[in-house]
Amino acid sequence: MILKEKLKKYFSLILHHAHIMKFPILILYLIISLRLNAQAGHFDFYKHEKVYVHLNKLVYVAGESMRYKVYVVDIATPDQKPCSKILYFTLTGIKDKNVVNWRINLDDNPELSYFKIPGDIKPGMYILNAYTNWMRNDPSDIFSQNLLILSLSQATPNALMVTGSADTTIIRPVSPVHNDYALKVRTAKNSFAVNEKVQMEVSMSSGHLDTVKANLSISVSIKTPFNEILEDKDIESSLHVSSGPGGQPTASDKVGMVKRDVNVAPKIHMMEDKAFALSGRIKNRKDSSLLVNGQILVSVIDTVAPHIIYSHTDSSGRFLIYISKLYDNKELYLQIVGQSRNTDYIWEFDNKMFDPGHQIFKPYIVKSDEIVFLNSVNNMRLVEAVYANPPKRNSVTPFLTGENFFSPPDLTVFPSDYVDLVNFKEIAENIVPLIKFTMRNNEYNLQIINSKSSNWFESKTLLLNGVPFTDLAYLATLGTKDIRRIEVITTNFFIGEMTRPALLSIYTTDGKVPELYIKNNTVVYKNTVITNGIGAEFNSVDSTSMSREHLPDFRNDLYWNPDVTISNKKNLLIEFPASLLTGLFTIKIQGLTLDGFPVSATASFEVKE
Amino acid sequence: MKSFFLIILFSLVICSGYSQQSNCVGSSEDDYGRRMQAGLIGFEYFNPIQGYQGVQYFNDWTKGEVILSNGDVIKDITLRYDKYLDALLWLRKFDIRTGIISKASISGFRLFDSKNQNKLLAFFIKKKIALSRSGSTDAFLQVLVSGEFSLYAYRNVNVISTTEYVLNDNTRYFISFSDQQYPLSLRRGSLLKIPVIKKAEMKAILRSNGIAINDEKDLISAINFYNKRKK
Numbered sequence: 001m002i003l004k005e006k007l008k009k010y011f012s013l014i015l016h017h018a019h020i021m022k023f024p025i026l027i028l029y030l031i032i033s034l035r036l037n038a039q040a041g042h043f044d045f046y047k048h049e050k051v052y053v054h055l056n057k058l059v060y061v062a063g064e065s066m067r068y069k070v071y072v073v074d075i076a077t078p079d080q081k082p083c084s085k086i087l088y089f090t091l092t093g094i095k096d097k098n099v100v101n102w103r104i105n106l107d108d109n110p111e112l113s114y115f116k117i118p119g120d121i122k123p124g125m126y127i128l129n130a131y132t133n134w135m136r137n138d139p140s141d142i143f144s145q146n147l148l149i150l151s152l153s154q155a156t157p158n159a160l161m162v163t164g165s166a167d168t169t170i171i172r173p174v175s176p177v178h179n180d181y182a183l184k185v186r187t188a189k190n191s192f193a194v195n196e197k198v199q200m201e202v203s204m205s206s207g208h209l210d211t212v213k214a215n216l217s218i219s220v221s222i223k224t225p226f227n228e229i230l231e232d233k234d235i236e237s238s239l240h241v242s243s244g245p246g247g248q249p250t251a252s253d254k255v256g257m258v259k260r261d262v263n264v265a266p267k268i269h270m271m272e273d274k275a276f277a278l279s280g281r282i283k284n285r286k287d288s289s290l291l292v293n294g295q296i297l298v299s300v301i302d303t304v305a306p307h308i309i310y311s312h313t314d315s316s317g318r319f320l321i322y323i324s325k326l327y328d329n330k331e332l333y334l335q336i337v338g339q340s341r342n343t344d345y346i347w348e349f350d351n352k353m354f355d356p357g358h359q360i361f362k363p364y365i366v367k368s369d370e371i372v373f374l375n376s377v378n379n380m381r382l383v384e385a386v387y388a389n390p391p392k393r394n395s396v397t398p399f400l401t402g403e404n405f406f407s408p409p410d411l412t413v414f415p416s417d418y419v420d421l422v423n424f425k426e427i428a429e430n431i432v433p434l435i436k437f438t439m440r441n442n443e444y445n446l447q448i449i450n451s452k453s454s455n456w457f458e459s460k461t462l463l464l465n466g467v468p469f470t471d472l473a474y475l476a477t478l479g480t481k482d483i484r485r486i487e488v489i490t491t492n493f494f495i496g497e498m499t500r501p502a503l504l505s506i507y508t509t510d511g512k513v514p515e516l517y518i519k520n521n522t523v524v525y526k527n528t529v530i531t532n533g534i535g536a537e538f539n540s541v542d543s544t545s546m547s548r549e550h551l552p553d554f555r556n557d558l559y560w561n562p563d564v565t566i567s568n569k570k571n572l573l574i575e576f577p578a579s580l581l582t583g584l585f586t587i588k589i590q591g592l593t594l595d596g597f598p599v600s601a602t603a604s605f606e607v608k609e
Numbered sequence: 610m611k612s613f614f615l616i617i618l619f620s621l622v623i624c625s626g627y628s629q630q631s632n633c634v635g636s637s638e639d640d641y642g643r644r645m646q647a648g649l650i651g652f653e654y655f656n657p658i659q660g661y662q663g664v665q666y667f668n669d670w671t672k673g674e675v676i677l678s679n680g681d682v683i684k685d686i687t688l689r690y691d692k693y694l695d696a697l698l699w700l701r702k703f704d705i706r707t708g709i710i711s712k713a714s715i716s717g718f719r720l721f722d723s724k725n726q727n728k729l730l731a732f733f734i735k736k737k738i739a740l741s742r743s744g745s746t747d748a749f750l751q752v753l754v755s756g757e758f759s760l761y762a763y764r765n766v767n768v769i770s771t772t773e774y775v776l777n778d779n780t781r782y783f784i785s786f787s788d789q790q791y792p793l794s795l796r797r798g799s800l801l802k803i804p805v806i807k808k809a810e811m812k813a814i815l816r817s818n819g820i821a822i823n824d825e826k827d828l829i830s831a832i833n834f835y836n837k838r839k840k
Contacts (some may be wrong), residue, residue, distance in 0.1 A: 271637055274681065275641075312647075321644075404713070405714070491653060491655070492652070496645065496649070496650070499704075499706070
């Protein structure tokens with residue numbers, strides 16, 4: 001398909017220019033244009049990423065976990081994994097504009113996770129947005145879903161603020177999608193008694209393939225009365241792009257979405273196809289001048305395998321640092337080389353939050369039956385909070401540890417192997433022969449020998465638990481009981497464009513860096529990432545096996561399974577218990593076939609006394 | 610007119626081939642590589658056997674690619690492989706000084722022949738091999754044959770006598786099958802003794818193709834034929 005499109009495009013160009021250009025010029029033009037295209041990352045322009053988020057329900061109570069499964073596709077190449085590696089979420093209150101944001105890695109694991117809604121969040125209507133940095137170039141690609149969040153401690157307002165009709169992203173009719181795949185779901189019967197086992201069967205078929213497989217997520221939750229303001233987004237409409245003149249895809253489009261929607265608008269926001277890009281600029285606090293060609297070190301506290309990222313600002317004072325997964329969920333300490341006090345500079349990080357721009361809001365008066373529903377949700381949440389068994393948390397994913405960048409050292413000393421020495425001066429004099437630690441004119445002085453030149457070099461920087469550290473007065477207070485390990489490098493060492501003639505690395509028993517030093521000498525960036533994968537989903541994989549056997553059981557979300565595989569060869573039979581809650585429940589199944597085509601199915605059933 | 614369209618078609622095929630190398634060839638690719646290269650961390654290189662006779666380096670300074678342990682690739686970097694230290698050296702562009710890339714942080718590297726249209730000169734991967742009875746160690750191995758049976762060369766030089774200042778070629782060969790390494794030398798008998806190679810089939814291949822295993826090329830041919838044999 002890609003080749004076909006390219007051929008078509010270039011043939012039309014050739015035929016056009018053949019009329020006006022001579023043959024050699026045409027060839028020259030062709031070669032130059034191909035070179036330029038390749039060099040300028042031209043192929044990025046073909047990237048058209050879209051995202052759909054399947055939520056376990058649309059009405060939450062503050063403190064509850066919002067469970068979700070993420071589907072990201074590049075609609076130009078739906079059968080391949082999208083290039084972006086990072087997905088951002090923002091949860092924005094419509095009335096108060098309070099924002100909660102988080103990010104996940106789009107790696108090889110199924111992108112399923114959960115987000116615990118803050119317990120102190122204000123009740124009201126919220127918009128959940130999900131996007132890659134690339135999607136910010138075209139806001140229509142950003143996923144948007146209205147949610148209603150209640151609170152046990154604050155009353156839900158009688159008038160909810162909702163987006164006005166001018167915003168078509170909120171209420172958008174689901175366009176029919178022509179395709180050869182059919183996903184169906186049916187329950188064993190239309191109504192079930194409370195606490196009865198609900199049985200449902202999911203089947204899949206294809207009109208053109210012998211074998212077809214899809215990865216699905218399934219939610220079963222109570223139907224809300226808020227049809228007007230809580231439109232439940234569907235994967236087929238969210239990931240579908242009409243390609244034909246009438247908006248209908250052609251039969252040859254097989255998946256109904258393989259359409260190169262080449263958007264030639266300038267791409268301001270980069271594609272994060274390598275890692276999370278931490279970018280921004282550094283300004284002088286006094287005169288607001290930008291720090292040009294300044295050297296930056298990014299470090300984390302690590303007593304096993306310290307690693308540092310070296311970067312620098314460019315001629316316009318901007319910096320861009322690729323932060324790999326190695327640094328996920330760690331505090332990053334950013335320092336400017338040669339500037340002992342970071343308070344002289346202001347770090348301005350680029351904000352990757354999605355700004356929907358000007359929106360029209362209007363009040364929505366909550367009707368009496370809706371108030372009953374909201375009260376019921378709040379009450380059920382209270383019952384669940386009291387009676388539900390505490391969730392069984394899976395073991396936390398361990399931090400990734402990389403390789404020790406400062407290995408092998410020329411000398412390693414374990415102070416605990418020696419007699420008790422009360423300060424670092426004694427340690428240096430007695431057990432670390434390659435360093436000198438002295439005091440002159442009320443200032444501490446650290447010298448390390450370079451084994452190649454046999455010269456002693458003054459060292460103003462050392463590594464304390466992996467973090468570049470300059471406070472020698474603090475170092476002077478450390479005795480053998482405080483230090484676990486000392487490593488000395490006595491040869492020239494490259495850190496990016498810097499060369500250090502020698503290096504001292506101290507690892508303390510408490511594994512910390514003084515808070516005051518962190519505050520005065522570094523800028524802290526909390527690199528929080530929500531973990532993906534089944535391991536991140538506690539209490540949610542299969543409600544039949546969950547520890548939800550408690551009385552009274554008033555769950556309004558009966559089933560959530562974010563990772564199910566189905567094929568047209570074998571139907572899925574699913575069974576789960578209904579709770580004591582009566583009412584109409586909706587089964588929502590969303591998914592992608594292995595070739596990247598969205599499929600969905602819905603059904604409903606009633607639970608009666 | 611016919612040649613005109615032939616040239617156009619040729620150009621299009623080249624272009625399409627390029628674009629389909631990867632789904633994610635994007636504008637950040639080069640930038641990422643540049644920043645990774647500029648931020649490299651490692652010891653400065655000092656030649657420990659300066660003035661010794663022999664071939665200490667596998668190649669002259671040449672363009673290459675470093676494959677990091679996490680799968681990322683640093684492209685367009687100037688590299689050299691030191692056979693004595695089994696170390697990959699990089700030339701820091703900023704001040705033209707030589708550093709040693711930490712073996713722990715990479716899984717392999719490619720060297721390109723800048724004198725020959727940047728064709729692949731050699732591909733090295735990091736593997737654990739047993740160089741002595743004391744245990745296995747990580748080493749850079751040149752990939753000579755890649756397949757069901759792979760052939761690797763450990764390009765090593767050592768110093769036998771401390772008085773003669775001469776480097777001795779200590780290249781060793783390994784056949785890899787199912788993640789197991791089997792050392793062998795450039796002899797027919799050594800090849801036939803590899804337990805995972807079927808002796809009769811290999812003998813037939815050597816006979817029918819007139820391969821005597823006198824040098825590295827013969828060994829490469831033999832393993833290539835063996836990989837292609839009908840089972």
